[in-house]
Amino acid sequence: MGAREVVLRLEGITKRFGKLAANDDVGFALHRGEVLALLGENGAGKTTLMNILFGHYTADAGTVEVFGKALPPGAPGAALAAGVGMVHQHFTLAGNLTVLENILLGTRPLFGLGLGRAAARARVERLSRDFGLAVHPDAKVRSLSVGERQRVEILKALYREARILILDEPTAVLTPQESDALFATLKKAVALGLSIIFISHKLHEVMAVSDRVVVLRHGKVAGEVATAETDRHRLAELMVGAEVALPHPAPGRAGEMLMELRDVSTPSEGNRTGLRRVSLALRAGQITGLAGVAGNGQGALADLVSGLIAPASGALRVGGTEVSGWSPRAALDAGVGRIPEDRHATGSIADFTLTENAVLEGYARQPFARAGWMDWGRARAHAEAIIAKYDIRCPGPEARIRLLSGGNMQKLILGRALEAGPKIILANQPVRGLDIGALTYVQECLIAARDAGAAVLLISEDLDEIRVLSDVIHVISAGRLSPPFARGSKTVAELGVWMAGQGFADAA
């Protein structure tokens, strides 16, 4: 394998942001016709590396070579012109244009008539046949599923004669079945002589699709191995620098029903899926897991439980009584602790101190305020207590929260929610982007809260996490909720079928 031609070589890439080295002397080579997995936790430096490759950042040191020629640093477009195509996690497609128009967008001079459209169309059709990327060229992108949109992104790169394809966390938005289809496409692509960098933090995918693995940890290359000569445990160790122990919680003991949704619907807004006649029971002492492909109504359910939206129809009962005037304040007063999906945009205020963020939900109450006057001493003491109890690494309670790492920020949000003594806990993607230490800690806290009698609703795109932690699993698809499945009663493949929208009573 070593004798094959090197198509992309990164050497000694170093990039610092202040004191933090996002990339520290990173180097590897991509060979023609291979799938190279770039494996690493969130924050390990994968994204920074790609930004350097594409000229969005200038490296402090190091070189990038494509097909034997050095790329000028800090020149966006140079990598594209040299034949490197990127498929981003968040698609860059225009919903009101057709597939063909999206693919042609930007490839042709601004002025000039529609000549060559037929030729372009033929080429797109040939590419989609060769690579197994079934998608109709005249369909409006808006009407496509997420999996199809991803195919359009790949076609777009191929149409621009990319010989090197980089996919950034491509399976985050796919069902297990759609992922398998993607992997088949990638195999075809390398057979046709393309080279692929597959960025992921999911071990089983890396094992399934790659020929070689480069593992990044804390901005450094922690290891480079041939996939055939390694296994998941070895990769996990390289990735986190220690043996990984997933929690194995004892099954919860279900108690009384603390929150109940009966036939709840909420409107869809834009490309945000609403709920369709969802019935759900959250019981004390249970973790209820919500599995599903991103964007199938998880957001609406989370907003409903956290008080941001009220049911348009159907009933929402908390502690046996139907709620009226449902709002974030009402949810907090009813004992709902919330860990929002986006800790930066929703869970915290970046330029507020830890103290100010710690009282964000309770600022107006005793002991933090009295008759409209803040008691900053008490607020600060509360923040210090959370910092100590949840082991938050920070300069102090008066530091701005934006200075904290994601894990420490999440611990503060977790502490803020749990210290209020919630009966119901909404944990929406609680460990996304956390390093292994913080991840385990957050999960253990949720299990402890369950054992203390709280009803936990866990929303996650990581099926493994859902399966390990949940006592009961629901699958959400297109706003509909599956019946509850007891712990261990469904395999990944069976859940995948539900995630793809089959099995529902009103499935078309």
Place this chain on the structure above:
Amino acid sequence: MRLEPVADPGLVRLIGLPALALAGMVGVASVLAMLAGANPFAVLGLIVQGAAGSKFAALETLNRATPLIFTGLAVAVAFRAKLWNIGAEAQLYAGALMTVLIGTQLGLPGTLALPLMAGAAILTGGLVLLGPVLLKVRLGVDEVVTTLLFNFIMLLFVSMLLEGPLKDPMGMGWPKSEALPRDARLPRIVDGLRLHWGFGLALISAVLVWVIQVRTTLGYEIRAVGQNPQAARFAGIPVGRVMVKTALLSGGLAAMAGFSEVAGLKGSLTLDLSPGFGYTGIVVAMLALLHPLGVVVSAIFVAGVFVGANSMSRAAEVPTYIADISVATALLFMVLAILLTRFRVVRG
């Protein structure tokens, strides 16, 4: 060229850059003075002298600073909540109007009239801003547009009243209201000089606003809504209600400028009561980085430049527009300096 955040600005950046900005302003003013055919050192000297060279000059600067403190506070309070109130001018005139109405039409004794005038002015100023804010909260109408346009509506409305029902019969035909009775005016701080207790009220207001911002739940809510409305809403802060309270506070402060100018200085309402104090308040608030105590300093600075330039212009025959340009360049350089304390420019 790109900007990269600076983790720790350091003392050199924190002090050096604003000093450099000030130097830049002086540089631009000097070049303009030279273009006008005068000796720049003489011109700068005359400006400083005119602004602070004598007791009279200094008190005149503080006098001029008074309405700017009020409008600066109004803007600072609103901008903290990311409520872009460009309508301090309208709120100022609304306050002035109520001051004159109550002071001249009700015939109350001064001890009763003055607090009533101030209270009515504050309330009316708040209500003037409430309309645009309700439109923003309920319908998402851009308040920059509505508050800005309200300035013209209010000025024309006042003009109509001054040409009609409020016109002073003894005013020799000028569009001018009746004068307030002697006892319905704010007393002078120093006998014989024009500085009046409006300045004292402005200082008290600045302290009050500062206390509200750092010590009360309302201040906390305003800052939270301004910095991240999404997180504020999620945390159960009533975003719309906070906006309304902010509007009442901001509009009330701007109206106090009108009250203080009429009751402290002019004694009657005319259409040239404010040479754009509402707009200059934006500059004052930005220069102060929206800090209420900083507003006092920046208002005095801006007032000093204007008063000094006025006096210089009489002596050196250099146009007073040099003051407008100086204040504008001061703002631009200061914004740049603030940017550069937080970010550094990187090539590539």
